[in-house]
Amino acid sequence: MPGANACTPPPRPNVPSVRRYQQAGLLTVPYRGLYDDTATWCAKDPHEQARTLLRTLHRLHPQWVATDIAAQDFQGIEHGRQLHTDIVTITDRGCNAAKRHTGPGAQLIRMRVPASLDIVTVRGLPMTPTEVSVMVAVPHLPFTSALPMVDSALRQGLSTERLEETAAFLRRLDGYVRALLRCGDPLSENGGESYVRAVIMEMGFAAPRLQVEFRRGGRTVRVDFLWELPDGRLVVLELDGRAKYVDPAMTHGRSPAKVAVEQLDRDEFLRDCGVNTVVHVLFEEAVRRVPLQRKLVRAGVPLAPSPMVLQPTMIA
Structure with missing residues (x-):
């Protein structure tokens, strides 16, 4: 029977029964020839579903080498769950061109790669090096999905x-990828901050500085985004979330009111350090864009001096 970390090929004599269970919604087919209990499968988030499927495929096809999003789930590269679109990409040195195999469940893409490409093992699974897994994915992704990976x-x-050398090696280095790599910043602490920064830049605003520290009286506060305006004013943007007020892992036992008071105290500290404007934004406001745009305009955040090519030109 299916387990927490694997899907199971149905025994041939029971295939009709499996189909009946599937039609009744009791079984899920993540990939052709594999099944899992629907409740067990749906209890996993998209990242864990992808990891479970890849582990199972490796047992059945140990010669397959994962890349793209499938490998990133094991390599610790942050990416949005919406990118798990029922596609598993593997590399194939003997493939003359990309091939797509369809059927029930996930699609399999066999991607042609140079014969000299190195293979690494992560958690017992063969996959492309992290830089390859990233640069296979980003050339055809929108900027808001690609920047968090970079x-x-x-x-x-x-x-x-x-990363640029890898893109050139894979023949995926174009104007979009060059611009994307120039925008990358290791100071971004998580995928949410990267997404918001991508939205800011896509809307034409100047790129902010990240994780700048303000010190005063023995206290240090680090901000998410900072702009130093031409007239000397400082504008800070802080990415907030509802979890900040209610998630025990983030509140550490503090009440929502206590968290709100501490935020006001933090804002006051930043003003004492010379910050002129502190703007708070929810992730949902960045997704909707207009609320974030209005806040940035109101705060006087300038536009970028010259537009960048932020639209992918390659097709997956």
Whole structure:
């Protein structure tokens, strides 16, 4: 039977029964020939579903080498769960061109790669090196999805030069990828901050400085985003979330009122340090864009001096 970390091929004599269970919604087919209990499968988030599927495929096809999003889930590269679109990408040195295999559940893409490409083992699974997994994915992704991956790779210690060399090696280096890599910043602390920064830049605003520290009287506060305006004014943007007020892991036992008071105290401290404007934004406001845009305009955040190419030109 299916387990927490694997899908199971149905025994041939029971295939009709499996189909009946599937039609009744009791079984899920993550990939052709594999099944899992629907309740067990749906209890996993998209990242864990992808990891479970890849572990199972490796047992069935140990020669397959994962790349793209499938590998990133094991390599610690941050990416949005919406990118898990029922596609598993593997590399194939004997493939003359990309091939897509369809059927029930996830699609399999066999991607052609240079014969000299190195293979690494992560948690017992063969996959492309992290820089390859990232640069396979980002050329055809929108800027808001690609920048978190690049930031995450830089946080892991990969350099912009290494990522650019990898893109050139894979023949995926174009104007969009160059602009994307120039925007990458290892100081971005998480995928949410990277997404918000991508939205800010897509809307044409100047790129902010990240994680700048303000010190006064023995106290240090680090802000998410900072702009130093031409007239000397300082504008800070802080990314907030509802979890900040209600998630025990973030509140550490403090009440929502206590968290709110501490935020006001933090804002006052920043003003005492010379910050002129402190703007708070929810992630949802960045997704909707207009609320964030209005706040930035009201705060006087300038537009970028010259537009960048922020639209992918490659097709997946």
